[in-house]
Amino acid sequence: MTKSCAIIGSGIAGLASAIRIASKGYKVDVYETNSIAGGKLNEFRKNGYRFDMGPSVFTLPQLIDELFVLCGKNPRDYISYTHLKTPFKYFYEDGTVINAYSDVDKFGDEIELKTKDTKKAFKRYLKDIETKYKITNEVFIENSLHIAKNFLNKRTAYGVLNFHKIDAFKSMNDGNKSFFKDRKVIQLLNNYANYVGSNPFVAPATLNVIQHLEINLGTYLPDKGMYSIISALVKLAEEMGVTFYYNTTVEEIITEPDSKKRKVIGLKTKNHELIKYDKIVSNMDIYYTFKKLLPKEKAPEHILNQPKSSSLIAFFWGVKNTYEKLNTHNMLFSADDETEFKSVFENNTLSDDPSIYIYVSSKHVKDDAPVCCENWFLFVTVPNDQGQNWDELVVKARKSVVEKINRILNTDVEKYIEFEETLTPSKIKESYLTPFGAIYGNSSHNKFAAFFRHSNFSKKVNGLYFVGGSVHPGAGIPLCLNSAKIMDKIFKA
Numbered sequence: 001m002t003k004s005c006a007i008i009g010s011g012i013a014g015l016a017s018a019i020r021i022a023s024k025g026y027k028v029d030v031y032e033t034n035s036i037a038g039g040k041l042n043e044f045r046k047n048g049y050r051f052d053m054g055p056s057v058f059t060l061p062q063l064i065d066e067l068f069v070l071c072g073k074n075p076r077d078y079i080s081y082t083h084l085k086t087p088f089k090y091f092y093e094d095g096t097v098i099n100a101y102s103d104v105d106k107f108g109d110e111i112e113l114k115t116k117d118t119k120k121a122f123k124r125y126l127k128d129i130e131t132k133y134k135i136t137n138e139v140f141i142e143n144s145l146h147i148a149k150n151f152l153n154k155r156t157a158y159g160v161l162n163f164h165k166i167d168a169f170k171s172m173n174d175g176n177k178s179f180f181k182d183r184k185v186i187q188l189l190n191n192y193a194n195y196v197g198s199n200p201f202v203a204p205a206t207l208n209v210i211q212h213l214e215i216n217l218g219t220y221l222p223d224k225g226m227y228s229i230i231s232a233l234v235k236l237a238e239e240m241g242v243t244f245y246y247n248t249t250v251e252e253i254i255t256e257p258d259s260k261k262r263k264v265i266g267l268k269t270k271n272h273e274l275i276k277y278d279k280i281v282s283n284m285d286i287y288y289t290f291k292k293l294l295p296k297e298k299a300p301e302h303i304l305n306q307p308k309s310s311s312l313i314a315f316f317w318g319v320k321n322t323y324e325k326l327n328t329h330n331m332l333f334s335a336d337d338e339t340e341f342k343s344v345f346e347n348n349t350l351s352d353d354p355s356i357y358i359y360v361s362s363k364h365v366k367d368d369a370p371v372c373c374e375n376w377f378l379f380v381t382v383p384n385d386q387g388q389n390w391d392e393l394v395v396k397a398r399k400s401v402v403e404k405i406n407r408i409l410n411t412d413v414e415k416y417i418e419f420e421e422t423l424t425p426s427k428i429k430e431s432y433l434t435p436f437g438a439i440y441g442n443s444s445h446n447k448f449a450a451f452f453r454h455s456n457f458s459k460k461v462n463g464l465y466f467v468g469g470s471v472h473p474g475a476g477i478p479l480c481l482n483s484a485k486i487m488d489k490i491f492k493a
């Protein structure tokens with residue numbers, strides 16, 4: 001008889017898991033609370049504009065491609081993307097503008113031209129983060145940390161012998177300061193801590209590997225926007241026989257005692273007391289998986305109560321104008337990043353001078369905005385939801401954002417805003433069932449943070465697996481896809 005598996009949640013890791021398990025011959029059903037797939041990787045359309053409203057920075061596209069190859073399909077029949085030649089443009093309060101080029105020689109020349117640092121120092125830095133990546137990737141990202149035999153191979157031995165090179169005992173900021181003297185370069189590199197919702201003045205310098213993905217390996221953009229990743233994966237999953245149940249919240253994972261330990265027998269939804277399955281993969285945040293779906297299991301409180309990542313206040317603007325000065329991805333930096341991160345992580349509030357990220361997908365995807373218009377998705381970093389007054393903070397954020405944009409781009413942007421939508425930590429919490437609206441799960445401040453993420457399988461319940469940004473190896477599209485890949489390696493078919 002064909003074996004069955006339920007996936008709870010259709011985030012990027014849930015979809016990758018559905019495809020991987022369907023390719024093993026299982027009958028796979030995906031349950032999703034929302035009316036569409038994708039979770040935080042979401043989009044919306046209004047007045048002729050389309051907005052990606054979650055991830056916008058896309059690296060390691062091969063992790064998407066390999067899902068199609070696994071199913072015997074050509075990825076290019078489903079999705080195409082472009083390697084961005086100038087992935088980012090960085091704006092500073094003193095008028096300096098640094099272009100990040102995918103050609104690292106050109107990027108090095110730009111650093112030498114616009115800052116007090118040298119191309120040589122930049123190239124040395126890129127080599128260092130590549131080394132860190134090689135030491136950590138196989139041990140911490142591509143395999144389970146919760147299976148003893150994974151520590152008994154050559155790669156791990158290499159990792160252990162080279163442990164001193166990953167700078168686990170320095171902060172990202174101190175790591176960056178050891179290569180550069182110009183605060184502009186250090187701020188640019190510290191900014192990558194935002195990619196894991198953490199503070200670069202606290203998080204270990206090991207995390208400078210994040211820059212390796214973007215600067216050394218390249219930043220990509222799907223030619224039809226980020227949400228086309230989800231459309232392509234849903235199409236592939238359906239072709240593999242996966243069934244999607246939208247607007248359906250799973251309320252409990254049902255287990256029963258087995259000879260040695262418990263095992264899953266199925267799940268409960270509002271309309272069904274028990275739908276039987278041989279295996280279950282939860283893509284729901286691990287905190288809620290234990291608190292809501294497994295009320296009878298003892299929860300691993302020390303893991304669930306780890307400090308959470310930051311969140312954001314975002315604005316989506318239909319802009320009736322075009323801005324030549326802007327790139328697809330842009331950062332308008334705070335005048336003082338140390339004070340900015342202190343406000344978010346120590347004072348638990350929005351900085352008085354937040355850095356602003358502006359993503360204009362219509363620069364690349366022409367259909368994303370009407371002619372002579374642009375779709376701006378901009379955000380500032382804020383703490384996760386601890387009951388702050390978000391209405392007040394949205395007003396404060398908007399004022400800072402408008403003033404900084406007008407100052408740096410020499411414009412009067414409000415004249416051109418056709419409409420505006422907002423996203424806050426409390427909306428993120430409700431929309432994607434994300435605890436505290438923390439967009440990257442646990443923060444990465446603790447140098448042992450990797451060991452405080454939940455494993456991709458249950459040690460107590462047979463047939464139960466966990467994937468997504470809240471479990472090993474962490475959040476962001478590449479890591480979520482790796483969580484599904486690790487689950488696949490340990491899935492007992």
Ligand SMILES: Cc1cc2nc3c(=O)[nH]c(=O)nc-3n(C[C@H](O)[C@H](O)[C@H](O)COP(=O)(O)OP(=O)(O)OC[C@H]3O[C@@H](n4cnc5c(N)ncnc54)[C@H](O)[C@@H]3O)c2cc1C
Nearest residue numbers: 009011013033039040054055056057250284468469476477
């Ligand atoms: C605004 C924003 C910007 C970001 N920018 C980037 C970026 O540039 N690059 C990057 O790589 N990452 C970025 N991220 C992070 C990235 O989006 C996430 O790490 C990733 O998408 C999380 O995927 P996931 O598989 O964990 O599932 P989620 O996206 O968390 O989805 C989980 C899904 O499960 C569903 N669900 C939960 N519980 C149940 C239940 N009981 N029953 C049924 N369904 C359920 C939810 O409705 C949801 O659809 C960003 C996130 C946000 C919010």
